Amino acid sequence: MNKYNFFKIKKYKKSVVISFLKNNMKADDIYYDLDLLVDDINFDDDIWAVAFDFSKGFNIQNADDDRFVYSSLTELVMNIRKPTLCAIDGRTINRAFEFILPMDYRICTQNSTFSMNQILDVNIQFDGATQLLPRIIGLNKAKEMIMFGVDLNSEESVNFGLINIVTSEDKIVNLMIEKLLKVVDFSPLATQYTKEAINFGNEIPTVQGMKMENDLSSILLSSNDRVHAINSFKNKKSLKNFKGK
Amino acid sequence: MQSIHLKIKNHLRILKGNNLPWKYIKYNKKNNFAHVELDNSSKANSFNLIMREELKEVIKAISVDNDIKVLIFSSTSENFSSGADLSEFNTFPSIVKSNQIAKYKNLWIDLYQFEKPIISLTKGWAVGSGFELLMLSDFVFAHTSSKFLMPEVQWSLIPISGGTQTFVNKIKDLYVKEILLFSEEIKADKALKIGLVNYISDDYSELLNHVSKYVKKISSIDTARLIKIKKLLNFSVEKNIYSGKRLEEIYSSSL
Numbered sequence: 001m002n003k004y005n006f007f008k009i010k011k012y013k014k015s016v017v018i019s020f021l022k023n024n025m026k027a028d029d030i031y032y033d034l035d036l037l038v039d040d041i042n043f044d045d046d047i048w049a050v051a052f053d054f055s056k057g058f059n060i061q062n063a064d065d066d067r068f069v070y071s072s073l074t075e076l077v078m079n080i081r082k083p084t085l086c087a088i089d090g091r092t093i094n095r096a097f098e099f100i101l102p103m104d105y106r107i108c109t110q111n112s113t114f115s116m117n118q119i120l121d122v123n124i125q126f127d128g129a130t131q132l133l134p135r136i137i138g139l140n141k142a143k144e145m146i147m148f149g150v151d152l153n154s155e156e157s158v159n160f161g162l163i164n165i166v167t168s169e170d171k172i173v174n175l176m177i178e179k180l181l182k183v184v185d186f187s188p189l190a191t192q193y194t195k196e197a198i199n200f201g202n203e204i205p206t207v208q209g210m211k212m213e214n215d216l217s218s219i220l221l222s223s224n225d226r227v228h229a230i231n232s233f234k235n236k237k238s239l240k241n242f243k244g245k
Numbered sequence: 246m247q248s249i250h251l252k253i254k255n256h257l258r259i260l261k262g263n264n265l266p267w268k269y270i271k272y273n274k275k276n277n278f279a280h281v282e283l284d285n286s287s288k289a290n291s292f293n294l295i296m297r298e299e300l301k302e303v304i305k306a307i308s309v310d311n312d313i314k315v316l317i318f319s320s321t322s323e324n325f326s327s328g329a330d331l332s333e334f335n336t337f338p339s340i341v342k343s344n345q346i347a348k349y350k351n352l353w354i355d356l357y358q359f360e361k362p363i364i365s366l367t368k369g370w371a372v373g374s375g376f377e378l379l380m381l382s383d384f385v386f387a388h389t390s391s392k393f394l395m396p397e398v399q400w401s402l403i404p405i406s407g408g409t410q411t412f413v414n415k416i417k418d419l420y421v422k423e424i425l426l427f428s429e430e431i432k433a434d435k436a437l438k439i440g441l442v443n444y445i446s447d448d449y450s451e452l453l454n455h456v457s458k459y460v461k462k463i464s465s466i467d468t469a470r471l472i473k474i475k476k477l478l479n480f481s482v483e484k485n486i487y488s489g490k491r492l493e494e495i496y497s498s499s500l
Contacts, residue, residue, distance in 0.1 A: 136417060220402065
């Protein structure tokens with residue numbers, strides 16, 4: 001997976017860690033690479049989870065090319081079917097902030113801050129913040145951030161549910177890897193279907209969502225991993241080596 | 246499978262407050278509340294097929310019992326529930342049949358649609374479906390010994406008691422993923438902080454007093470009003486705010 005112009009990919013056990021080659025990226029540059037990368041992640045059976053390493057800071061500027069101004073990076077991240085994590089340090093602003101919103105687990109350093117000031121630049125957010133942020137931190141705080149450009153520091157970010165864990169700069173990468181390796185110990189089919197049920201369940205009435213949950217569970221019934229897991233339970237054997245089949 | 250005749254007979258007996266010989270639950274009707282205790286302590290209060298059938302039956306009867314205003318869940322043992330009984334898994338002959346039963350004889354959907362307030366009292370472990378039952382409750386009071394876990398992804402399963410839907414309605418997205426996708430254990434103090442439970446105490450009798458206060462308060466409210474307000478609040482998280490607002494207008498004008 002070294003065919004990307006703007007990403008560096010490092011393989012770990014059943015997972016990949018992605019970082020940007022430069023801290024300051026243009027949205028139109030990333031778009032092609034990310035589109036390709038998301039497909040690769042989704043269809044590679046050996047990748048069960050993904051982490052984005054922004055522990056050296058990162059920034060995403062709007063595209064120069066008019067044709068790509070409204071190309072959504074966030075939608076591409078939302079299309080990743082497998083669990084996603086990110087490690088963040090420093091100031092995360094505007095498009096970079098929107099980029100981390102669809103991720104499933106977020107870790108940051110004590111020095112991190114989060115903000116959006118598009119509205120002050122005679123613009124509004126167009127890459128998902130108005131829809132994703134209220135679901136993450138609640139409507140009132142999201143309005144403060146989006147409409148008044150209010151910043152969140154690391155402590156506030158944890159309190160408002162934007163960040164799972166705050167840690168120090170020297171520990172952040174290890175913590176990210178630890179969480180990544182934890183999630184790849186689980187059945188990859190179960191994590192993908194659980195993620196799907198949570199994300200798409202958000203869009204439909206609760207009872208329909210509960211029925212969709214049953215359908216996804218029935219698909220899992222026929223998987224080798226499920227049969228292996230239940231047999232292990234019944235025979236009191238330790239549960240390891242899911243195959244994702 | 247029970248005959249319809251027997252079901253109707255049982256239904257009438259539950260309405261009269263008679264305690265049937267339940268195998269895995271205990272049911273008591275006092276004044277204007279119903280108390281259901283999970284009672285499968287030899288298997289850590291796991292939900293087996295019979296227990297789910299019993300719960301379905303008792304809930305149906307409680308829902309049409311005009312004397313009852315509140316339903317209370319608790320357990321007879323040190324733990325609330327260890328979730329689904331995994332020893333019953335992979336025993337159903339057909340995936341299609343199992344899917345049909347899961348979808349159309351679904352206890353958890355009945356509980357989500359149960360119109361009266363549900364209060365749950367938890368201690369020790371609440372795992373999988375046990376945890377999800379708490380999320381189908383309107384108020385959860387927890388002893389400080391309480392621990393919560395959704396281990397499904399560890400067993401190549403996904404939640405099937407509404408967890409992927411009800412957690413989203415109750416707590417912030419990040420915590421939903423932390424619990425369901427990363428299978429992280431939650432202790433009582435964090436559960437209170439993130440909104441999974443309403444109240445915690447290290448004194449179980451104080452929790453019982455707290456429940457009694459809630460029951461007393463709720464009992465003073467007209468049942469029709471209680472049902473409408475619960476429906477409206479549940480509707481508010483169904484995403485369509487305009488329909489919810491219209492329903493609010495219709496309901497308030499009919500009171």
